[in-house]
Amino acid sequence: MKIALSPMPLAPYMPKPAYGEYINTYKHDIHTMLHNIKKCGFDGLEMGTPEGFSTMEYKAFMDEAGLKVVSGKGLRYPEILGNDFKKHMDDCICLGAKNVMVSNVPPVVLGNQDELNKFIKNLNRVGKIFMEEAGIHVSFHNHAIDFAKINGISMLEQIFENTDERYVFFEPDTHWLQAGGAHVITWLKKLKGRMYMVHFKDYGIDCLTYTF
Amino acid sequence: MLDALGMEMSAYSGNLYDIDLNTDAYIDECSFFGCDEIMIGTMPTDFPEDADGYMMAINLMNKVGQKIAKGGVYLSYHNHAQEFRRFKNGKTGMDLLYENLEPNVVHFMLDTHWVQSGGGDVIQWIEKCKDRMQYIHVKDYRIRPANYFTGIGHVDKQFAQIGEGNLPWPLIINTCLRQGIKSFIVEQDFPYDEDPFDCAATSYHNLIRYGLK
Numbered sequence: 001m002k003i004a005l006s007p008m009p010l011a012p013y014m015p016k017p018a019y020g021e022y023i024n025t026y027k028h029d030i031h032t033m034l035h036n037i038k039k040c041g042f043d044g045l046e047m048g049t050p051e052g053f054s055t056m057e058y059k060a061f062m063d064e065a066g067l068k069v070v071s072g073k074g075l076r077y078p079e080i081l082g083n084d085f086k087k088h089m090d091d092c093i094c095l096g097a098k099n100v101m102v103s104n105v106p107p108v109v110l111g112n113q114d115e116l117n118k119f120i121k122n123l124n125r126v127g128k129i130f131m132e133e134a135g136i137h138v139s140f141h142n143h144a145i146d147f148a149k150i151n152g153i154s155m156l157e158q159i160f161e162n163t164d165e166r167y168v169f170f171e172p173d174t175h176w177l178q179a180g181g182a183h184v185i186t187w188l189k190k191l192k193g194r195m196y197m198v199h200f201k202d203y204g205i206d207c208l209t210y211t212f
Numbered sequence: 213m214l215d216a217l218g219m220e221m222s223a224y225s226g227n228l229y230d231i232d233l234n235t236d237a238y239i240d241e242c243s244f245f246g247c248d249e250i251m252i253g254t255m256p257t258d259f260p261e262d263a264d265g266y267m268m269a270i271n272l273m274n275k276v277g278q279k280i281a282k283g284g285v286y287l288s289y290h291n292h293a294q295e296f297r298r299f300k301n302g303k304t305g306m307d308l309l310y311e312n313l314e315p316n317v318v319h320f321m322l323d324t325h326w327v328q329s330g331g332g333d334v335i336q337w338i339e340k341c342k343d344r345m346q347y348i349h350v351k352d353y354r355i356r357p358a359n360y361f362t363g364i365g366h367v368d369k370q371f372a373q374i375g376e377g378n379l380p381w382p383l384i385i386n387t388c389l390r391q392g393i394k395s396f397i398v399e400q401d402f403p404y405d406e407d408p409f410d411c412a413a414t415s416y417h418n419l420i421r422y423g424l425k
Contacts, residue, residue, distance in 0.1 A: 110357040144367045147378050148357035154378060179367050181328055181353030181378035183335065203331035205296040205304075 004044035004070040005037055006199060017051040026052060027061075034065035046101070046197075048073025048091050055094040062095070069095040071171075071197060075138065077106040080122045089129075092136050099196050100130065101171055103141045105155055113150050120162045127167030137196040139171035147180030156180070165194055173199035214245075222395040223288070223321065223347050225251040228269075231287070232276045239283030249286045249346055251321050255295075255305075263299040266308045277317030288319035290349065296330030306332065315344045323349035323399070324379055325371055334379060335387055342391045349399045350384070350419070352377030371401045373411045375418035385423045396424065 007014065015029035030050060037045060045067050049058040062069060072092035079085045080102065092100055102123065109115040127138040140163075146156040153161075160170070170191050176199075177184045188198070214221060224238075224247050231238050231250060238250060252273060259265035277287040295305035303311075309320075320341045326349075327334045338348070354372035375381060388396070398415045400408075 144355055144369070145357065147355040149354075149376075150357075154355075178328065178331055179369075180355055181369065183333070183380040183383065185333065185335070186380050186383065204298060205293055205330050 003042055004046055004068075004197075005040075005042045006046045019052065023052065031061055031065075034061055034067055038065045038067055042067065044068040044070040046071040046099075048088065048097070049095070055091055059095055069097045071099040071101055071139075072097040072136075074101045074103045074141075075126065076103070077108070080119075080126050085126060085129075089134055089136065093134050098135065099137045099139055099169075099171070101139050101141045104143045105146055105159075109155070110145070110148065111150060116150060116155055116158060117162075120159055123159070123168050124164045127164065127169075131167050137169040138167065139169040139196055141171045141199065142173055142180070143176045144179040144181075146176075147182060154180075156182075160190070160194075169194050169196050171195070171197045171199060173201065175199075175201040175203045178203045221245040221247045222397065223247055223249040223251050225253050225290075228252055228256055228272060228276055231280060232272070235276070235279045235283070239280060239285055242285045243283070248284060249288050249319065249321075250280065251288050251290050251347075253290050254292060263301050263303065263308060266299075266305050267312065270309060270312045273318050274312075274314045277314060281317045286317060286319050286346070288321040288345070288347070289313065290321045291323055291330070292326045293330035296327075296332055306330070306337075310340065320345045321347050321349060321397075323351065324384060325349075325351040325353045325377075328353045328379060329369065335383055338384065338387045338391070345391075346394045347397055348388060348393055348395075350374060350396050350415070351399045351401070352379050352381075352415075354378065370404065371399075373400060373418065374398065374415040375422065376414065381418070381422040385419065389423070 010033065013033075015026050015033065018026040030053075034045075045062070047069065049055045059069075072095060073088050075085055075088060079088070088100060105116070105119060109119050123138065123140065130136040130138045140159055142156050146159075147154045149155070150158070172187055172191060172195065174184055177187050188195070224242060224245070226238060242248065242250065255266070255269050256272070259268045273287055273289065280287060289309055291306065295309065298304045322337055322341060322345060324334050327337050338345070352372035352374050354370045354377035356368040356370055396419060398412060398419070400411050400415065403411045
């Protein structure tokens, strides 16, 4: 397992869940999509069980296409605050995924140190449960906005400094590190030992008219 | 006035065509101020915005560079983000400049904010410009906690005082000092709602705090 695909770029083409008489067409479309992903050369996918599927049904599709689920359905607010994340954990366990992503800080955290502290505390709590009960990495995934500072220190830096290295991991995104103004190589080195996965995307410039 | 204030002029900025036409006047003025480099602040806008246009501009800069070098003055090219655009031939504008400008007459004057903004690795670019850069524009790159609901793809970036953004300053300063950069030019295009002199002072003090001097 080396190179997996995040289905983000496929979102506009992702078959829309359908029920009743259309359910079979929908499932057939997902089946085709998985085979196309495999044909591109990928070994795996960062996608938990899609709507309309049972976990075992999705796993059977993935097995048949020769793909692995490398990372399950992302954790968000409010589930991180309580215990609603257990269903995500079960999904990961059945699918054999060893990672689950927390994608960016929740809106309420922006510019608010108390909320950031609460977020970090819950990352540690949830990360511990995932790791100890199922050996699954809870990984924080950054965007540019996570580089906004509170009290002079960026939110990402604070998350890095204040989460438990045993339980909270990072799944940085090369494009968003750059867009956030960070030095990509420095961050990748800094995350040694705390990075189970990484999101690769390039950063291109397309300005046809310029003002400077 | 600069003498009275105990200040020096490190570099000069000029228009490529004007330098071509009035080379001697520019040389005289530089020697009066004791400055040895004239910065070209962007691509001339009358060339096509493609690889051919870049090559035309590069040839012109090389020609003017050779003329003015006779007076002991270098030209230098100052980048923004747009030079990192990749053309159909697979090269970015910066690649073309780097590969085709004559190193002994046309230098670079990188801008840290704009290298980052263009998707370049600031440290790698400073290292690449070893022996081809005497002065550097330093400004930080800051993310503002914008309205989240404009979408996660929205990047609300700002120019910033040194240390107020996210660029790796100790590493930048070390790399520059190691390769003998003569002057760090603090630039912050907009102070936003802060006092511009406070911004400048913060940048100055942070440069020193991060290892300059």
